[in-house]
Amino acid sequence: xxxxxxxxxxxxxxxxxxxxxxxxxxxxxxxxxVERGKALGIVGESGSGKSVTMKAVMDLLPSTAAIGGRxxxxxxxxLTMPSSRRKHFYGVDVAMVFQNPMTSLNPVKRIxxxxxxxxxxxxxxxxxxxxxxxxxxxxxxxxxxAAGRLRQYPHELSGGMRQRVVIAMALANDPALxxxxxxxxxxxxxxxxxxxxxxxxxxxxxxxxxxxxxxxLGVVRDRTDDVVVMYGGRVMESAQTEDLFADTRxxxxxxxQLSIPDISKxxxxxxxxxxxxxxxxxxxxxxxxxxxxxxxxxxxxxSTLPVATPVGDGSHTFSCLHPLGQEATV
Amino acid sequence: MRFVVRxxxxxxxxxFAVTFVAFGxxxxxxxxxxxxxxxxxxxxxxPEYAEVRAEARAQFxxxxxxPIRYGRWVGDMLTGDxxxxxxxxxxxxxxxxxxxxxxxxxxxxxxxxxxxxxxPWALWTASRAYRFGDKASTVVSFTMLGIPVFALTVLLFWLxxxxxxxxxxxxxxxxxxxxLTSLFLPAVALATPLIATYQRLLRTDLISTLQEDFISVxxxxxxxxxYILFRHALRPSLFSLLTVFGIQVASLIGGSxxxxxxxxxxxxxFEVVEAIFRDDFPVVLAVVVVVSVAFVAVNVLVDLIYTFLxxxxxxxx
Numbered sequence: 001x002x003x004x005x006x007x008x009x010x011x012x013x014x015x016x017x018x019x020x021x022x023x024x025x026x027x028x029x030x031x032x033x034v035e036r037g038k039a040l041g042i043v044g045e046s047g048s049g050k051s052v053t054m055k056a057v058m059d060l061l062p063s064t065a066a067i068g069g070r071x072x073x074x075x076x077x078x079l080t081m082p083s084s085r086r087k088h089f090y091g092v093d094v095a096m097v098f099q100n101p102m103t104s105l106n107p108v109k110r111i112x113x114x115x116x117x118x119x120x121x122x123x124x125x126x127x128x129x130x131x132x133x134x135x136x137x138x139x140x141x142x143x144x145x146a147a148g149r150l151r152q153y154p155h156e157l158s159g160g161m162r163q164r165v166v167i168a169m170a171l172a173n174d175p176a177l178x179x180x181x182x183x184x185x186x187x188x189x190x191x192x193x194x195x196x197x198x199x200x201x202x203x204x205x206x207x208x209x210x211x212x213x214x215x216x217l218g219v220v221r222d223r224t225d226d227v228v229v230m231y232g233g234r235v236m237e238s239a240q241t242e243d244l245f246a247d248t249r250x251x252x253x254x255x256x257q258l259s260i261p262d263i264s265k266x267x268x269x270x271x272x273x274x275x276x277x278x279x280x281x282x283x284x285x286x287x288x289x290x291x292x293x294x295x296x297x298x299x300x301x302x303s304t305l306p307v308a309t310p311v312g313d314g315s316h317t318f319s320c321l322h323p324l325g326q327e328a329t330v
Numbered sequence: 331m332r333f334v335v336r337x338x339x340x341x342x343x344x345x346f347a348v349t350f351v352a353f354g355x356x357x358x359x360x361x362x363x364x365x366x367x368x369x370x371x372x373x374x375x376x377p378e379y380a381e382v383r384a385e386a387r388a389q390f391x392x393x394x395x396x397p398i399r400y401g402r403w404v405g406d407m408l409t410g411d412x413x414x415x416x417x418x419x420x421x422x423x424x425x426x427x428x429x430x431x432x433x434x435x436x437x438x439x440x441x442x443x444x445x446x447x448x449x450p451w452a453l454w455t456a457s458r459a460y461r462f463g464d465k466a467s468t469v470v471s472f473t474m475l476g477i478p479v480f481a482l483t484v485l486l487f488w489l490x491x492x493x494x495x496x497x498x499x500x501x502x503x504x505x506x507x508x509x510l511t512s513l514f515l516p517a518v519a520l521a522t523p524l525i526a527t528y529q530r531l532l533r534t535d536l537i538s539t540l541q542e543d544f545i546s547v548x549x550x551x552x553x554x555x556x557y558i559l560f561r562h563a564l565r566p567s568l569f570s571l572l573t574v575f576g577i578q579v580a581s582l583i584g585g586s587x588x589x590x591x592x593x594x595x596x597x598x599x600f601e602v603v604e605a606i607f608r609d610d611f612p613v614v615l616a617v618v619v620v621v622s623v624a625f626v627a628v629n630v631l632v633d634l635i636y637t638f639l640x641x642x643x644x645x646x647x
Contacts, residue, residue: 058549059549088552090552091552096547096550103543104543104544106544106548107566107640108640109561109562109565121554121557166547
């Protein structure tokens with residue numbers, strides 16, 4: 001990826017869940033990084049491991065999860081942080097916005113209580129100062145009548161308004177990194193773009209790094225510096241966003257692009273869905289996870305696990321034995 | 331307003347149904363005349379007492395048809411007159427005034443103990459669900475549910491009052507301290523099955539609340555575990571507990587009949603058992619009324635607390 005030292009860096013992260021039916025290899029060998037103030041998109045369909053990866057960073061996985069590899073934030077190992085550092089890490093250095101704003105807020109607590117508790121715990125703010133800050137934050141996320149909202153309960157707000165509250169809440173302690181896990185999937189289409197643009201603007205205004213998780217490459221396209229495409233718990237392709245679109249190597253990344261509806265195409269044109277369904281992760285893979293659904297797959301794809309292969313200067317990598325494009329430096 | 335009307339209507343219906351059934355049942359259970367007059371109430375005691383018997387029957391309206399007697403009783407009851415005990419002619423009101431406070435203290439005491447023990451216990455088990463402490467707690471709580479109250483009473487009495495002499499063997503009520511010490515073992519006996527019930531319910535609800543997204547959000551905010559448990563998970567998890575809390579008022583009253591007798595506590599439970607044995611209908615009926623009113627009142631209160639627990643619950647829904 002581009003120059004500078006990474007803020008968050010994952011190296012060969014693997015996550016295995018112990019289940020009654022044996023281990024599930026949810027995430028295998030994922031490496032990615034995001035720099036200060038930059039935006040990284042993580043794209044993949046359901047079950048590709050994108051949320052689980054970020055939940056591992058946020059320490060939100062159940063105790064059945066075993067995590068391998070390294071995750072460092074600003075040089076500190078996140079997975080083995082001393083508890084004194086942990087105490088003011090989550091919600092301060094890193095914050096997270098979740099998929100469903102309808103269930104992200106506690107239904108029995110007023111907005112002000114939910115917004116101020118984090119600031120009061122981490123920064124020891126007085127009740128009044130925290131409230132002032134909450135109003136500022138609600139104005140920052142452009143929620144109308146910010147002061148009036150504080151006394152309301154979540155059910156009195158619409159989905160879009162609630163997601164603004166959740167975002168404002170995440171910004172409470174000026175995080176250096178905001179992780180947004182499909183922040184618009186549960187929202188109306190008209191509200192989706194507003195929320196995405198809001199996140200984009202906040203990142204620039206607050207000089208904050210953003211990890212935007214989505215199943216939609218179209219969402220990520222104009223809003224991120226880099227993209228990681230995941231499938232079956234593995235990184236398929238990783239590149240600067242423009243490179244990924246201009247010089248796609250992995251058949252899966254291409255397939256994802258083809259399944260984005262394009263308004264400039266003539267009416268009646270069919271989308272190209274990806275046939276088949278995501279792989280079963282309950283046994284370790286012997287070949288490429290995408291091989292069973294890949295139209296370019298050959299015999300060796302089923303038996304050989306592809307490794308990350310660089311293109312050019314190495315900011316662009318793909319894991320495919322038979323990549324698209326001719327100029328691959330294999 | 332609709333809530334008030336609905337609650338009152340509920341009270342009237344419950345009172346009517348319960349007293350009607352109780353009145354009818356008592357009517358066929360025995361003849362109170364023996365209780366009023368003693369041995370001379372029996373036909374065998376000779377014709378010379380026939381007049382006395384007829385007089386007593388007239389005085390207590392024992393020969394009137396059922397609907398008339400029930401109607402008269404309801405009319406008196408509505409003016410606060412529960413009549414007089416058949417056995418000693420004391421007004422039922424003074425019996426209630428004398429015995430009821432002891433029982434009310436005992437029940438509140440039992441509920442306070444039950445809540446004070448079960449809530450922290452449920453929080454502790456839910457925070458370590460399916461681990462050893464939780465599994466051991468399940469065994470303990472099912473044991474508590476399984477012990478019959480009368481057996482538990484005997485056990486507690488023998489261990490704590492007789493063997494270790496930590497609590498008095500007889501009821502003393504000169505000071506508040508004495509009263510609370512005397513009532514402690516009976517209250518624990520009544521509270522034991524409640525503790526287990528409440529712990530099971532709250533634990534289950536807490537475990538499902540802890541799966542909610544807003545708990546992940548709170549964790550992502552970096553809030554400490556205890557804070558999330560108490561300030562985020564507890565309140566939305568209290569619904570089943572609260573519902574059962576209201577219903578348990580009835581079984582607590584049933585339990586007090588046993589416990590008050592075994593511990594010789596002069597409460598309404600003790601009194602009503604005596605009254606049943608001597609066909610003292612006015613006393614039994616008055617207790618039935620008091621129990622029904624208490625039951626409805628507590629459940630109305632529970633409805634009110636719902637709206638406090640969850641702002642989405644509509645007061646007039």
